[in-house]
Amino acid sequence: MEIWIKGIYTAEDVSMAIKHGIDGLVVSNHGGRQLDGVPATLDALRECAVVAGGKIPITVDGGIRRGTDIFKALALGASHVFVGRIPIWGLAYNGQEGIELALRILMYEFKIAMALAGCRTIKDITRAHVSYLSSDGVLAKL
Template structure:
């Protein structure tokens, strides 16, 4: 059995985080594989529209933890315009700064299909290993479920931006 990436021509591209990455490469990649393609680091509605136009399956609204740019916008602030730009055509995931189940609830209400978390589970891993990760995920799930109950929604699809106050 061949690996999923067999047959993809990556010549001229040192890695998939290269500054030389272009939409032409994404088009070539789309033509070379049936795998899902998700682009991370989308920070504008314009780039979100380019993701749709270039046939990607999803995007991640991400500032990579805010480590690259001190004056950049928070992903939660960018999320609504990205969701509006893709109009449900592709999956929208958001990350960077999500620490609580209530943070996840806000992002889901604002239109994210999923929320990626990094540091919380790493804190659990560092403190208690696998049981720590499991506990962190349990806490996030419980906080999310409590937020849903407090908003009076039974499913994630019932969340709307009306549940989030923007300042």
């Protein structure tokens, strides 16, 4: 059985998880519900993925609202991206059909982002597709 930890959002968390033999990490700020001042998940991922450096799989959960958010997460080093709110919004809109529509829209947006960035496959998405304004923020080239 693999053990993954959710709620990771600092480089120190990643280092400790690697040291203790954890199988994978989920970068998440728990929707900002515990502390409203924690970094956005994509900002935390930028720092965490560098430390993970391929030694441990890293995913992101939270703050994913558009296909471009998925693109950015993959570019910053996530191996997977979880979405929660999008299917819930679809459910509220129109039940099962709403969920399917919401996910189709999300995937369409992601495919458009890939095309605009010149990426034919997910493996083509790299960190070079995002720019950094400063140590405080991320700006996508899209």
